[in-house]
Amino acid sequence: MAQVTTAERKSIFSLFNLIAFIVLGVGVYLTYLRFSGGLASVTNLSDYNPWGIWISFDLLCGVALAAGGYVTSSAVYLFGMKKYHSAVRPAILTGFLGYALVFLAINYDVGRPWRLPYPLVVQQGTTSVLFEVGLCVATYLTVLFIEFSPAAMEWLGLKKARSLVVKLTILLTIFGVVLSTMHQSSLGALFLIAPSKLHPLWYSPYIPIYFFVTSIIAGLSMVIFESTLSHRFFAYKMDETHLQEANGVTLGFGKAASYVLAGYFAIKVLGISTENHWHYLTTGYGIWYLVELLGFVALPSLLYAFGVRTKSLGLIKFTSVLAVLGVILNRFNVSLVAFNWHLPSSERYFPHWMEIGISVFIVMIGLVLYRFIVTRMPILYEHPDYKDAH
Amino acid sequence: MSISRRKFLGWVGAAGLSTTIGKSAAAATNKHFTGYPKSFAILHDTTLCVGCRSCEAACNKVNELPQPDKPFTDLSVLETKRRTTTKAFTVVNKYDNSKGPQSPVFYKKQCNHCLEPACASACFVRAFTKTKTGAVTYDSTVCVGCRYCMIACPFEIPTYEYDQALTPRIRKCTMCYPRVIEGLLPGCVEACPMEALSFGKREDMIKIARERFRKYPDRYVDHIYGEHEMGGTNWLYVSGTPFKELGMREDLGITPAPQLTAGALSSVPMIVGLWPVLLAGIYAVSKRKEKIAQTEQEQALTSALDKKRPAESETEEES
Numbered sequence: 001m002a003q004v005t006t007a008e009r010k011s012i013f014s015l016f017n018l019i020a021f022i023v024l025g026v027g028v029y030l031t032y033l034r035f036s037g038g039l040a041s042v043t044n045l046s047d048y049n050p051w052g053i054w055i056s057f058d059l060l061c062g063v064a065l066a067a068g069g070y071v072t073s074s075a076v077y078l079f080g081m082k083k084y085h086s087a088v089r090p091a092i093l094t095g096f097l098g099y100a101l102v103f104l105a106i107n108y109d110v111g112r113p114w115r116l117p118y119p120l121v122v123q124q125g126t127t128s129v130l131f132e133v134g135l136c137v138a139t140y141l142t143v144l145f146i147e148f149s150p151a152a153m154e155w156l157g158l159k160k161a162r163s164l165v166v167k168l169t170i171l172l173t174i175f176g177v178v179l180s181t182m183h184q185s186s187l188g189a190l191f192l193i194a195p196s197k198l199h200p201l202w203y204s205p206y207i208p209i210y211f212f213v214t215s216i217i218a219g220l221s222m223v224i225f226e227s228t229l230s231h232r233f234f235a236y237k238m239d240e241t242h243l244q245e246a247n248g249v250t251l252g253f254g255k256a257a258s259y260v261l262a263g264y265f266a267i268k269v270l271g272i273s274t275e276n277h278w279h280y281l282t283t284g285y286g287i288w289y290l291v292e293l294l295g296f297v298a299l300p301s302l303l304y305a306f307g308v309r310t311k312s313l314g315l316i317k318f319t320s321v322l323a324v325l326g327v328i329l330n331r332f333n334v335s336l337v338a339f340n341w342h343l344p345s346s347e348r349y350f351p352h353w354m355e356i357g358i359s360v361f362i363v364m365i366g367l368v369l370y371r372f373i374v375t376r377m378p379i380l381y382e383h384p385d386y387k388d389a390h
Numbered sequence: 391m392s393i394s395r396r397k398f399l400g401w402v403g404a405a406g407l408s409t410t411i412g413k414s415a416a417a418a419t420n421k422h423f424t425g426y427p428k429s430f431a432i433l434h435d436t437t438l439c440v441g442c443r444s445c446e447a448a449c450n451k452v453n454e455l456p457q458p459d460k461p462f463t464d465l466s467v468l469e470t471k472r473r474t475t476t477k478a479f480t481v482v483n484k485y486d487n488s489k490g491p492q493s494p495v496f497y498k499k500q501c502n503h504c505l506e507p508a509c510a511s512a513c514f515v516r517a518f519t520k521t522k523t524g525a526v527t528y529d530s531t532v533c534v535g536c537r538y539c540m541i542a543c544p545f546e547i548p549t550y551e552y553d554q555a556l557t558p559r560i561r562k563c564t565m566c567y568p569r570v571i572e573g574l575l576p577g578c579v580e581a582c583p584m585e586a587l588s589f590g591k592r593e594d595m596i597k598i599a600r601e602r603f604r605k606y607p608d609r610y611v612d613h614i615y616g617e618h619e620m621g622g623t624n625w626l627y628v629s630g631t632p633f634k635e636l637g638m639r640e641d642l643g644i645t646p647a648p649q650l651t652a653g654a655l656s657s658v659p660m661i662v663g664l665w666p667v668l669l670a671g672i673y674a675v676s677k678r679k680e681k682i683a684q685t686e687q688e689q690a691l692t693s694a695l696d697k698k699r700p701a702e703s704e705t706e707e708e709s
Contacts, residue, residue: 040552047473047549050537078669080676111535111550111558119514123532129651130538131514132658170673178665182658189654193512193542196642208654 020368027361030354034108042354049349051335057359058105060187060331062098063137064211065324067219068226069095069144070173070180075256077173086242087249089151089379090230091223094370096144101366103141108358129189136183143179147172154386155377162386184215191334199338201280201289204271207334213264218327220257221300224250224320234374239381251308254316257323258304265297285338292333296326423646425505429524429624430570431592432579433599434498436629436636437609438586441468441482441496448581449480449500452566471637474499476549479563480578485636495629497636498578498587501526501547501563502616503624508647512542517560524592524624525565533560544620544642565624592624599628621646 034042045052072091075081107113120138125131146165153162188211195203204210227246231238238246272278280286300323307315340348374380447462449455455477460467468484475481480500487495507526510518517533520526535558540548551558566576574580579587588595599614615633616623619642627633634640 036555038551038553038555038558041555043552045550045552047475047540048546050540050550074669078673078676080673080680109536111533111537111554112556113534115515115532115534118532118534123516125514125516127511127648127651127655128514128538129655130512130536132655134514174666174669174673177669178662181661181665186654189651190538190541192651192654193508193647194544195650196544196639197541205653208657 016367016371020364023361023364024368026357027364030357030361031108033354034358039109039111042352042358044349044352044355046347046349048340048343048347052349053336053351053355053359054105054109056332056335057328058109058362059102060335061328062102062105063184063187064215064218064327064331065222066095066098066102067180067184067215068223069098069147069219070176071216071219072223073147073173074177077169078177081252083245084249084252086245086380087223087227087253090226090374091219092144092147093151093373093379094222094226096141096148097366097369099137099141099144101362102137104365105359105362129186129192133183133186133190136179136186140176140179140183143172143175147176151373151377151379154383159385180215181212185209185212187211188334191339194339197340197342198334199280199285199341200275200277201272201285202334202338204275206267206271209267210264210271210330213260213267214327214330216260217257217264217323220253220260221320221323221327224253224257224317225324228317228320230374230380234380237374237380241382242380247313250313250316251311254304254319255308257320258301258308261297261301261304261323265293265301268293268297285341288333288337292326292329296322296329300326423506423621425592425622425624426520426522426524429522429592430565430589431524431595431624431626432565432576433588433590433595433626433628435586435588435599435602436495436497436627436631438584439482439496439498440584440586441465441484441494442583443468443482444581444583445498445578445587446478446480446482448577449563450478452569452577453479453564455479468496474501474547474549474562476551476561479561483637485631488631488635495631495636497627497629497638499547500578500625501565502545503563503565504620504647505622505624506620506646506648508542508544508620509539509548511648511651512538514538521567523565523567523570525567525570527564527567528560528562530559535560542647544639544647592626595626599626602628618644620644621649 030042039045043052043054068091072084072087076084076088106116110116116134119125119131119134146168150162150165153159153165185208188207188209191198191203191207192205227249231246235243272281281290300319303315303319303322306312307319336349378386443462443465450458450462458477468482471483472478472481480498482496482498485495485497487493503524503526505520507518507520510516510520510526514536515532515534517529518526518539519529535550537548537550537560539560540546540550548560548562550560566574566578569576575589579589588598590598596614596617603610603612609630611629611632613628613633615627615629615638616625621644627638629636632640
């Protein structure tokens with residue numbers, strides 16, 4: 001699988017280039033529409049539905065799926081799991097790109113993006129959960145940039161700057177975990193203010209904790225999923241260490257994800273119990289809730305466990321997709337499906353194709369940047385001049 | 391370093407003071423904010439409202455909003471349920487009367503001007519202000535356009551100029567703040583020909599409502615909507631039919647919106663304070679384990695070598 005010939009690689013990439021070219025072209029056009037005609041010209045947002053998929057997918061899913069950075073770096077640097085060291089750089093890179101794209105997407109969504117620094121420099125709305133989210137995401141994006149920078153510095157040959165940043169590794173990792181704990185949970189806390197709009201099965205005083213725990217699941221699963229993809233397309237860039245450690249990363253992260261999913265399942269059931277919301281489970285929303293809880297939490301937990309036990313890498317990789325989809329489903333349920341559940345269907349929101357177009361455009365920018373970076377910088381291999389140093 | 395008693399007391403004082411200054415998010419307090427004293431309120435008596443839309447016309451005029459497609463004298467618009475929009479800060483809707491099917495009920499909808507507004511609490515740039523008059527005002531010069539206020543508002547009032555490319559604003563009723571501070575009545579109140587709207591001090595409006603309940607017990611449901619809903623509002627309603635039948639939510643509870651997020655926000659400083667300690671501790675433990683493992687390995691190696699050496703020397707002797 002990993003042994004793709006140069007010719008094959010070229011044909012894959014030329015197809016990718018073609019698709020990327022089209023998506024980016026359409027994206028630029030949609031960007032023009034957005035900033036010349038306002039949100040009304042490209043979205044189905046309304047006064048009842050002020051947040052659409054740019055919040056559900058680009059912000060809520062984007063931040064959760066970019067959690068691999070803090071999860072992996074804390075496992076390796078703080079918990080001392082050195083055998084996963086080769087997974088750190090790809091995870092930090094995808095985390096950094098993920099957050100950068102979240103920031104890009106936010107610029108499309110807010111009305112006056114040039115005022116985004118206002119909450120920091122003009123007037124601080126400290127009673128707002130969104131203030132905390134903004135502050136943490138901005139700070140964490142900076143932290144991720146610094147954490148990522150050694151790879152770029154090795155590529156550019158900036159030895160001194162690099163050694164300075166590498167000395168900060170532990171500090172930055174701790175910073176990353178603190179900031180991630182706060183904003184991952186706060187993204188859930190955003191919805192605490194609207195108990196009258198979010199269905200009781202999804203509304204819970206524990207929602208910040210649910211969001212934080214699912215970010216760990218997303219982070220672990222994304223590392224497995226991304227490694228599957230990069231083995232398919234960039235195996236030729238990987239060094240001996242990376243290739244040797246990869247199976248261990250899949251097994252270890254799969255095991256951890258299985259446990260965290262089991263814990264998450266438990267706290268979800270406890271949440272239903274403490275609020276005594278059992279009776280909702282027989283309604284339509286209840287069945288949908290069970291689909292999420294059983295199909296995308298309990299099932300991946302069991303499949304991960306089974307995959308680890310039987311050392312079935314294929315099953316673990318499949319399960320990682322299931323778990324990632326589960327987190328995406330959860331974010332969509334909280335912010336769209338179960339939000340405004342009290343409104344008649346005529347007042348509900350469904351995304352305009354151009355909203356989806358912008359989201360695809362932003363993901364595509366991420367893929368292009370990822371490819372640009374991993375084919376140039378020491379992400380999937382150690383730079384020969386800096387052996388055992390990062 | 392020696393610490394004088396005086397210095398110590400100074401520090402304690404400073405620590406104590408620092409907890410009292412600065413703005414509290416009203417987290418986990420048992421204080422109940424009942425609104426600014428002497429703030430104004432508007433009492434809407436739906437039993438007196440005839441659905442003439444004079445208030446809508448007046449609102450349109452004083453706020454200099456664009457003319458609607460159908461004139462305000464056209465009452466056919468009452469046949470469909472409407473909500474507040476960027477072009478109409480208030481709308482009157484018609485509802486069936488469960489008590490008397492021949493006489494429909496009318497209910498005027500606009501911003502309720504909460505005592506502790508969800509929008510103001512949710513805004514990360516403090517674009518909303520709860521003024522002492524009771525009005526919740528909005529400052530478009532700082533607004534970023536994130537629309538979290540619209541998510542937060544339990545009454546679904548704020549509207550957004552989605553069609554504006556570069557200068558979208560939130561639009562909503564201002565309780566005619568500019569007029570009230572000049573001593574004028576809010577536009578809608580002034581225009582109402584039926585006295586279905588009364589303006590005055592909030593305490594007085596509550597008293598008037600209760601007085602009406604006492605005088606005409608058969609005419610009213612014994613509840614002032616807005617007295618306690620979401621912590622209380624500066625717009626109050628009395629009705630002859632259950633409020634639910636007027637499309638008003640009766641399940642909002644009496645918790646002011648800021649309290650809903652205060653708990654989560656109050657955990658932030660604890661994470662900032664404790665997480666680094668915990669994480670550094672875990673780092674130290676794993677570091678130490680590594681070190682012990684290394685020394686043990688070295689010891690095992692040296693002892694293995696020690697054992698081997700005499701054995702080697704013995705063989706040498708034998709030869």
